[in-house]
Amino acid sequence: MTHYQLFATTPKAMEDILAKEILALGGDKVQQKLAGVAFQGDLALAYKACLWLRTASRVLLLLGSFEVKSQQDLYDGVQRIDWSQHLNPDDSLAVSFSSKNNSAINNTHFGALKVKDAIVDQMRAKSGTRPNVDTEYPSIRINVYLHNDTAQLSLDLSGESLHRRSYRDVNIAAPIKENLAAAILLRAGWPEIAKRGGSLLDPMCGSGTLLIEGALIAGDIAPGLRRDYFGFLGWKQHDDTLWQSLLVEARNRREIGMNQLPVIAGFDQDRHTVTAALHHIENAGLAGKIHVEKRDIVDASAAVSWAQGLIVCNPPYGERLGDEEQTAALYRQFGEVMKQRFIGWQAAIIIGDPELGFRLGIRSQKPVTLFNGALECKLLRLTIEDKAFFEPKAKSQQERVENISRRAQAEQSDSQAEMFGNRLQKNLKKLSKWIKQNEIHCYRLYDADLPEYAVAVDVYHGDNTWVNVQEYEAPKSIDPAKANQRLAGALREIARVLQIPAEQVFLKIRRKQKNTDQYEKLADSRHFHTVEEDGCKFWVNFEDYLDTGLFLDHRPVRLLIQQHASGKRFLNLFAYTGSATVHAVIGGAISSVTVDMSNTYLDWAKRNFELNGIGGDHKLVRADCVQWLAEQARSKQKPQFDLIFLDPPTFSNSKKMDELFDVQRDHVQLIRNAAALLASGGILYFSTNFRRFKMDEEALTDLVVADISAKTIPEDFKRDSKIHFCWRIVRS
Numbered sequence: 001m002t003h004y005q006l007f008a009t010t011p012k013a014m015e016d017i018l019a020k021e022i023l024a025l026g027g028d029k030v031q032q033k034l035a036g037v038a039f040q041g042d043l044a045l046a047y048k049a050c051l052w053l054r055t056a057s058r059v060l061l062l063l064g065s066f067e068v069k070s071q072q073d074l075y076d077g078v079q080r081i082d083w084s085q086h087l088n089p090d091d092s093l094a095v096s097f098s099s100k101n102n103s104a105i106n107n108t109h110f111g112a113l114k115v116k117d118a119i120v121d122q123m124r125a126k127s128g129t130r131p132n133v134d135t136e137y138p139s140i141r142i143n144v145y146l147h148n149d150t151a152q153l154s155l156d157l158s159g160e161s162l163h164r165r166s167y168r169d170v171n172i173a174a175p176i177k178e179n180l181a182a183a184i185l186l187r188a189g190w191p192e193i194a195k196r197g198g199s200l201l202d203p204m205c206g207s208g209t210l211l212i213e214g215a216l217i218a219g220d221i222a223p224g225l226r227r228d229y230f231g232f233l234g235w236k237q238h239d240d241t242l243w244q245s246l247l248v249e250a251r252n253r254r255e256i257g258m259n260q261l262p263v264i265a266g267f268d269q270d271r272h273t274v275t276a277a278l279h280h281i282e283n284a285g286l287a288g289k290i291h292v293e294k295r296d297i298v299d300a301s302a303a304v305s306w307a308q309g310l311i312v313c314n315p316p317y318g319e320r321l322g323d324e325e326q327t328a329a330l331y332r333q334f335g336e337v338m339k340q341r342f343i344g345w346q347a348a349i350i351i352g353d354p355e356l357g358f359r360l361g362i363r364s365q366k367p368v369t370l371f372n373g374a375l376e377c378k379l380l381r382l383t384i385e386d387k388a389f390f391e392p393k394a395k396s397q398q399e400r401v402e403n404i405s406r407r408a409q410a411e412q413s414d415s416q417a418e419m420f421g422n423r424l425q426k427n428l429k430k431l432s433k434w435i436k437q438n439e440i441h442c443y444r445l446y447d448a449d450l451p452e453y454a455v456a457v458d459v460y461h462g463d464n465t466w467v468n469v470q471e472y473e474a475p476k477s478i479d480p481a482k483a484n485q486r487l488a489g490a491l492r493e494i495a496r497v498l499q500i501p502a503e504q505v506f507l508k509i510r511r512k513q514k515n516t517d518q519y520e521k522l523a524d525s526r527h528f529h530t531v532e533e534d535g536c537k538f539w540v541n542f543e544d545y546l547d548t549g550l551f552l553d554h555r556p557v558r559l560l561i562q563q564h565a566s567g568k569r570f571l572n573l574f575a576y577t578g579s580a581t582v583h584a585v586i587g588g589a590i591s592s593v594t595v596d597m598s599n600t601y602l603d604w605a606k607r608n609f610e611l612n613g614i615g616g617d618h619k620l621v622r623a624d625c626v627q628w629l630a631e632q633a634r635s636k637q638k639p640q641f642d643l644i645f646l647d648p649p650t651f652s653n654s655k656k657m658d659e660l661f662d663v664q665r666d667h668v669q670l671i672r673n674a675a676a677l678l679a680s681g682g683i684l685y686f687s688t689n690f691r692r693f694k695m696d697e698e699a700l701t702d703l704v705v706a707d708i709s710a711k712t713i714p715e716d717f718k719r720d721s722k723i724h725f726c727w728r729i730v731r732s
Contacts, residue, residue, distance in 0.1 A: 001042050003028075005062035007154065009036040010055050011371045014183045018055045025052060043239055047246050050157050050232070051224040054182035054217070057161050060143055060154035068151045069104050071114055077151055078118035078144075086155065086236050089129035091139035093119060096156070099146035115144050115153075139234030159231030166226045167212060167284035169276065175206055175314050175665040176350075176372055178223070181213040187368055188348030188381055190310055194218035197262050198309030203300035203337070204660075205266030205292060208277030210312050212284045215264050219257030219289075222250040226285065258289065263306045267295035269660065298333050301341045311338065311347040311384075316651050316662035327651055331359035332392060338362060338384050347382040352664070352692060354378050363388045374694035375664060417489030420453045424497045434715050441532050442540075442552055444716040448472055453490050458552055459498065460540060462531045467494055467505045468542050506542040530611065534559050536582045537611045539604065549577045549604060553723045554647070556712045557687060561645060562587035564683065568642035571595075571677065573625045578605025580645045582612050589643070591617040597624050626661055626670065633673035640679040646670065650690040663690050668699045675703055675729060684729040687712075691722045704730045 006027075010018045015032045022030050025048050027039035041049075049059045063086075066077035087093060097111035105111045119142070120130040131139070141156040163179040176184075185191075190200065200214045216223055224230075225247070232238050268274050277292045302308075315334065316327070338347060339361065351357055354367055357380050367378035382388065427445050435443060445467075446457040454472040459465065471487060487507070495502045528539045533555065540548045558580050561570070566588030572581045575594040578601075584592055596602055602620050609618065621628070625648070632639060648670060652661045663670075667688070674684055697705050705727050712726040 003040050003042055004046060005038070005040060006046055006049065007033075007036055007038050007060045007062065008049060008053060008056040009058045009060070011035065011057070011180065011183075013369045013371055014055050014179070017183050017186050018053065021053050021055060022049065025049060044242055044246065046157055047232070047243055050162065050230055051222045051246060051250060053162060054213070054223050055179045055186070056158075057163060057179060058143075058156055058158040059162070061157055062152060062154050064153045066151055066153075067149055068146055069149055071105065074105060074111065074114050074144075074146075074151060075118045078115050078153060079122050081153065083119050083122055084126060087123075087131055087140050087234070088236065089123050089127040089131060091234060091236075092132045092134035093140050093142060094133060094135045094138040095119075095142045095144065097144045097146070100148075103146040104149055105146060111144065111146065115142060137229055138231075141231045155235065156231045157235075159229055159233070162224060164227070165212075165216075165223050165284070166228070167280050168207070168209070169279060169283070175662070176209055178209055178213055180370065180372060181209045181314075182217065182223070183370060184210065184314075184348055184350055184379060185214050185217055185310075185312060187370075187379055188310055188312060188346065190214060190312070190348075191217055193310050193346065194262055197307050199263035199265070199302065199306040200309055201264075201300075201302065201306075201311050202266040202313055203295075203297055203311065203334070204313050204315050205268050205277055206273055206314070208266060208280045208290070208292065210314065211264055211266045211277070211290050211292070212280060212286060214312065215261060215284070215286050215290055218264070219254065219261050221254045221257055225250050225254060226283075261289050262309065263291070263303075264289065265291040265293075265306070267293060267297070267300050269294065269296045297330070297337060300337050302345075308342075308344045309346070311342060311345055311349075313347070313349045315349065315351070316660055316665065327356065328359050331356050332361070335360035335362055335392075338382075339389055342384050343386070345384045347380075347384055349380045349382070350377050351380060352377055359392055361390055361392050363390065372664075373696060375692060416452060416486065417493050420450060420490050421493035421497050423449050423453075424457070424493060428497070431716060439534075440555075440716075442550065442555075443714075444552055447717070447719045449719065452486060455487070455490055457494060458548075460529070460531050460542075460548070462529050462540075464529070465498060465500050465504060466529060466540075466542055467498065467500070468508065468548055469494065469505060470508045508546055528607075533579075534562060534583065534586075536562075536579070536586050537608075538577070538579055538582070539607050539611060550579055551576070553714065553717050554580075554687065554712075555714050557645070557685060557726055558583040560712070561643065561685065565589040565643055569640065569679070571639075571641040571644040571674075573629065573644070573646045573674065574648045575601070575605060576647075577601050578608050578620070580647075581605065581618065582608050582614065584643065584645075585609075585614050585618060586612065589618075593619050593621055593639070593641075595621045595623055595625050595628055597622060626666070629670065629673040629677075633676040638677055640682075641677050642679050642682045644674055644678065644682070644684045645687075646674050646684060647687040650688065663688050664693060667693075668696050671700060671703070671729065675731060678731060680731075682730070685726060686729055687724055687726045689724045693725055695725075695727060700729075702732055704732050 008018055008022065012035050015037055019030050019032050019037045022037055022039050026045055027041050030037060030039045046061060064081055068074045068077060095112040095115045097108045097115060099106055099111060116133065124130040141159055143154045143156045145152045163177040165178050202210045205211055266277060271294050274292055274294050281287060281290045350370060352375065357364060362382050362384060364380040364382045367380055370377050370379050424446055441461045443459055444456060445459050448454045456470045458468040491505055491507060494505050527543055528541050531538055531540055538550050540550055542548055561580055562583040565584040568589050570584040570589040570592040572594045575581060575596040578594050581592050581594045594605055599622060602622055605620060648663050650663050671686055678684055708728050709725045713721055713723065717723050
């Protein structure tokens with residue numbers, strides 16, 4: 001019996017889970033590697049790996065290994081394999097190529113072409129006929145990995161990623177892949193809980209991935225059972241009799257397991273998402289076995305008949321400097337619901353920022369690192385019991401602002417505050433030439449340069465000078481009284497260095513958080529002031545809202561739009577106060593559509609238009625941008641735009657939106673819908689302030705996506721290169 005060298009790939013940090021799966025299948029000489037597991041076994045084991053592994057991405061069968069120091073070495077090494085043993089001349093093939101550590105060939109496209117040439121040249125020389133290339137469903141898929149001048153040449157038995165179980169509708173975005181969902185459940189001990197008859201509940205279930213994977217695990221159902229394509233099916237050495245016997249065994253196990261499923265249920269606040277989840281459940285052959293209903297997180301509860309079990313959840317996460325009302329509120333609500341209604345249950349929650357875990361008010365085990373795509377996340381595992389509960393601290397922000405402002409005016413300066421003042425003067429001197437040359441009227445003067453003074457200081461020049469000061473959240477090790485003293489000292493020094501009255505310095509208490517809270521109203525002074533930027537005029541407000549009405553870090557992006565807008569049709573999405581539209585119109589845009597869901601900010605945008613004398617074909621539209629974009633993209637008569645600016649919030653659960661929004665989860669569909677409105681030759685600029693954002697370029701291969709973030713970070717924000725990310729996107 002032939003034994004093969006095999007390698008199963010998996011996302012980073014899931015190698016140990018995959019290794020246990022392989023050992024359970026009977027794998028021999030199992031060795032964990034980075035992002036994968038090497039093992040040995042016969043053909044039956046290789047087939048079982050493709051059929052049963054829940055956390056694997058691909059299963060590779062090693063055909064050969066050789067040294068590569070040149071293009072010719074790669075070509076010759078591939079030709080040493082007798083390809084007539086693996087495919088017929090009239091079959092099809094596809095090649096994937098990757099390399100690392102400054103290997104001889106770094107261009108993956110060129111490497112794949114060289115491998116393909118070596119195979120087809122050999123086949124043509126032997127038979128006079130060459131196989132075709134089929135990137136979708138080839139007869140065989142070849143994988144070449146070049147590392148430190150050693151190439152590993154393998155047959156990809158999986159054919160396409162094993163996370164595709166054939167139940168998810170490809171047109172519906174999902175926050176996590178199926179193999180990550182399985183890893184979360186396995187790490188959380190769901191197999192043991194299910195064996196005891198425990199229930200599984202996802203109170204924010206989205207499109208149902210965690211629920212379905214939970215049912216597959218509990219029901220002893222092979223995750224690959226419903227797939228109709230594997231990479232070995234067209235392989236010349238494929239043993240169909242063996243494969244069919246394994247399928248029969250898997251179907252028998254499924255039939256038994258389906259009758260032993262515990263309670264599995266999910267809730268979601270959006271009816272469209274619930275419909276998608278039910279659609280996926282039916283596709284997975286689990287209709288009637290998983291209960292899903294429309295229910296908000298505050299109403300989540302278990303039925304009396306449900307046994308205690310596991311709550312599993314992938315709630316939204318994001319990251320932006322600002323107040324924490326929306327995101328923190330969601331997590332606090334979730335924590336309270338678990339404390340009040342799920343005593344005795346276990347919980348497994350994957351989050352993007354460990355700080356969010358404290359908002360739950362329930363102590364967890366040591367967090368486990370996992371990766372959602374390229375994004376590093378933490379899996380919290382909780383036991384919901386009284387001794388694990390604690391109360392997250394909450395403070396009155398406005399009261400702190402007033403106390404610190406009074407203190408700033410009452411106390412004398414100190415040596416530490418003078419050190420802060422010296423840094424302000426140094427920064428002002430450094431930026432003065434740039435400010436003068438570029439006619440900058442609004443800029444960031446200071447951005448947490450000194451660890452003792454964790455604030456951002458923005459200066460606005462109009463018919464007067466105003467300063468907007470934003471406090472970053474201090475570490476828990478800092479005494480709050482000391483932090484207040486330093487902040488008061490900073491306010492005094494700002495007024496002294498810039499030679500302005502104290503009442504022209506405005507303080508905002510902000511915390512590191514995960515949404516855009518520029519929509520959160522703080523006061524009702526209605527004191528507006530005008531400032532100028534690149535020939536455009538804007539109203540700004542320093543008292544009523546967390547943000548002033550003009551995001552200073554987007555200054556280069558707005559100028560870029562202005563420079564490319566002449567004669568163009570412009571679309572501004574999540575438009576806030578319409579500043580990008582003003583730049584586009586001043587730059588010569590012949591028409592524009594400005595979309596936002598806030599009446600307050602559309603009124604603000606209207607005032608900005610009037611301030612700049614903008615009229616004519618420039619429309620303001622009040623709508624949920626996500627829904628509006630989706631509707632326009634589906635329309636038979638799509639509006640066409642030559643220039644689009646898409647700057648969504650990191651996270652929103654606003655009551656004005658039809659469904660909860662998370663930019664990391666939802667950006668692919670959002671970009672696709674926006675790109676559908678691009679005219680020929682049109683440009684889409686996509687920007688986000690999510691500091692841990694990872695663009696899923698693999699899901700946007702039909703678009704040309706160029707990262708222009710570095711070019712859009714202005715001189716006054718160079719200390720904070722992650723203030724935002726920006727991409728230029730065109731149709732391929």
